[in-house]
Amino acid sequence: MQTETDILSTTFAALADPTRRAILARLAGGEATVTELAAPFKLSLPAISKHLRVLQRARLIEQGRQAQWRPCRLNPAPLRDAADWIGQYRRHWEESFERLDSYLREIQHDQQQDKEEHDDRDPHRPR
């Protein structure tokens, strides 16, 4: 049995590929067969199947058992766990955004003051 830590690693590794993320995006709209999933990509069926195996091992997708029509569907549970893990750092990116925001406001304020000082200058004073 995989530990929780290893499951997270498997989830993140499965997400570390644009084609696999595009497959998940497609399945978010509803189940699809392997052929339907392969259609938008310039990839061979074996190449798509390899990506699907990675997604299946990570339990991000499930595939029906019927021999001919084996639609794949999204299993969102590992995504929730990945979101929970990343969510621990929310405070950090919010704080760093606030710092950037207040820095930009400060610059804007300084520029405004410079402009006002400039406008207040005696216009008749020789430059």
Place this chain on the structure above:
Amino acid sequence: MQTETDILSTTFAALADPTRRAILARLAGGEATVTELAAPFKLSLPAISKHLRVLQRARLIEQGRQAQWRPCRLNPAPLRDAADWIGQYRRHWEESFERLDSYLREIQHDQQQDKEEHDDRDPHRPR
């Protein structure tokens, strides 16, 4: 320049390792030197340095420039982007949780009904 898609892949690949996630968790508590980061792991300094390089390439950590004291610190911006990407699927895991929840309530309700029917039975009726 990396495309946005590739940056996400690099972020997820960097997160797909328990040691690297533990390093980020340590840095969430404040900046640390490489030696301090290596301490809790039974890993050599070169092994830790390799993990740090992966995290740096993914811009998840930044390292000071001073030759002797080069503390690493967390850069949370790529985590925010990864959270945004996963967040698109929130609706899916919430719905699937609700389905599970209503299924469990249904089972509980059925069991309660069975129990009540059983309790209502005439106790003198031969079994």
